[in-house]
Amino acid sequence: MRYCVFCGVDIPLDANYCQICGKKQPECETVSGDEENPSAENEQETKQEKAISNKVIIAAVIVLPLLVAVVTVAIVLLLK
Numbered sequence: 001m002r003y004c005v006f007c008g009v010d011i012p013l014d015a016n017y018c019q020i021c022g023k024k025q026p027e028c029e030t031v032s033g034d035e036e037n038p039s040a041e042n043e044q045e046t047k048q049e050k051a052i053s054n055k056v057i058i059a060a061v062i063v064l065p066l067l068v069a070v071v072t073v074a075i076v077l078l079l080k
């Protein structure tokens with residue numbers, strides 16, 4: 001849902017005119033231009049996902065050797 005720029009009432013996304021006050025919605029005049037915004041947002045989301053995945057990889061690189069060391073020490077202690 002989006003809102004009428006004149007009266008603020010909820011109107012359908014594809015509505016050219018407000019159903020309440022009957023005024024034309026200026027956002028609908030540039031339908032082709034609005035299609036570029038979702039792709040830009042998707043690119044930002046993918047960048048954020050890549051940043052998060054990098055943090056996960058870094059954390060794994062730091063945590064895995066520690067786990068191996070702890071398991072190795074535990075095995076050595078058990079074998080004594």
Ligand SMILES: [Zn+2]
Nearest residue numbers: 004007018021
């Ligand atoms: Zn309105």
